[in-house]
Amino acid sequence: MSKVTIKDIAQRAGVSKTAVSFALNYPGRISKKTYEKIMAIVEELGYVPNPFARTLTTKRLGAIGLLLPQKIGDIFGNPHMAQIISGIGEECERREFSLAILPLIRGKIIEAARKSYVDALITIGVGPDHEVVDLLKKNHIPFVTIDGEESENTINIGIDHKNAAKEIMLHVLQQGHRDIAILALEADTKPIESTHTSIVLQRRFQGFQEALEEFSISLAEPSVQILNCKSSMQAGHESVQILLSNAKRPTAIVAMSDIAAIGALVAIKENGLRVPGDIAVAGFDDIPESSLVSPALTTIFQPGRQKGTEAARMVLNMLDGAQGTHIKLPYKLIVRESTLRA
Structure with missing residues (x-):
């Protein structure tokens, strides 16, 4: 059986090939009655448009x-x-x-x-x-x-990633925490010959730095630990295992994604520690799961x-x-x- 063409549809519907093309690509250019008649035949014959022919007609791939x-x-x-x-x-x-x-x-x-x-x-x-x-x-x-x-x-x-990061870090600092671990996003958007990674990462670190400076702390100080962490539960879980193996345990973890923060929260409890009693945890995103875990997760909502x-x-x-x-x-x-x- 040969492939159905626009010509076949036009002959069957008693319209021009242009009308069929309009029905497939610009339905607003023909009457509703004509459109419905053509599309019923398209459905009946099982017509599948040729994407390359469509491109020639519309100048777009869709x-x-x-x-x-x-x-x-x-x-x-x-x-x-x-x-x-x-x-x-x-x-x-x-x-x-x-x-x-x-x-x-x-x-x-x-x-x-x-x-x-x-x-x-x-x-x-x-x-x-x-x-x-x-x-x-x-x-x-x-x-x-x-x-x-x-x-x-x-x-x-x-x-505004910088001010959002500043707000959540200020909240953690205002709770009295000074030994803080940051689970940073692991991004692959690094431009050639650039010392930076993603814009999000840059802006959030700027926000963290501004918040820390209000408490006379720097990102470079030993009391602030920074780990690169994929946005996954497993990565957050593994990061906590690394942090707990260090001589100095943080009293708060600020993760750049909720899903990593949830993994961190689970790992903390598996090690017999309390959240937030022993280690506080904050995330970023406000995914639905952040309000369902126990304890519910402090975070930044973004739409x-x-x-x-x-x-x-x-x-x-x-x-x-x-x-x-x-x-x-x-x-x-x-x-x-x-x-x-x-």
């Missing part, structure tokens, strides 16, 4: 890409990232676009960008000096960053799903010729039992 900053397994192990991706996907579905998940290639975002076959891109955690930004600009590919940096080169959707929705909406509007604008979303310190001393 897809946006999400460049992942970490290994795909690590990303989907973090509930906050899952919320962001869900928000992007929901907006793509509403606008009838596909979403392509683009993992690192040979450990690099820029390699994934070079091999992408999409109309527009969303990146996570990259700053205006990142090599991928230059690539996208040169090729006139619309793109938006999530948790990047507001600049002339990048349209960004995110929260993950809304980040994704706003980023997808913005980049799709830019694809239609709109001017991109930065969006700063709200955050909030949520104080729960995991840091409150009796």
Whole structure:
């Protein structure tokens, strides 16, 4: 049996091939009655559009890409990232676009960008000096960053990570803690020839430093331990085992993700210690699980799903010729039992 073509559908419906093309790509250009008639025949004949023919007609692929900053397994192990991706996907579905998940290639975002076959891109955690930004600009590919940096080169959707980090560290310090361990994000968005990692990591460390300085403490002091930690329960659990093997045990742990903080909380209790009596624990994200664990987790709320929705909406509007604008979303310190001393 030969493959069904637009010509076959047009003949069966008694309309032109242009009308069929409009039904498949621009339904608003034909009457509802004609659209329904054509689509009923499309369904009956089992027609599958040729993506390359569609591209010639619409000058678009009908897809946006999400460049992942970490290994795909690590990303989907973090509930906050899952919320962001869900928000992007929901907006793509509403606008009838596909979403392509683009993992690192040979450990690099820029390699994934070079091999992408999409109309527009969303990146996570990259700053205006990142090599991928230059690539996208040169090729006139619309793109938006999530948790990047507001600049002339990048349209960004995110929260004020520096002040959010400052608030949660100040809260921990105000509880009397001076021996503090930080479970830092392990990011893969490092630009070539840069001493920094992701923008999120930079800004949160700046916030931590400002809070510590108010108590005459520095990030470089021995009383502040910093461990790189993936955003997973296992990584948080393993980090606590390392901390408890050190001669000086921290009295508080501030994790840059809730899921790592929950892993830390579990490990502390497995070692016969109390939270927050022996070690206080704070996280970041306010994922649903943070209020369900015992004790409930002190954290920073940030709207993950809304980040994704706003980023997808913005980049799709830019694809239609709109001017991109930065969006700063709200955050909030949520104080729960995991840091409150009796």
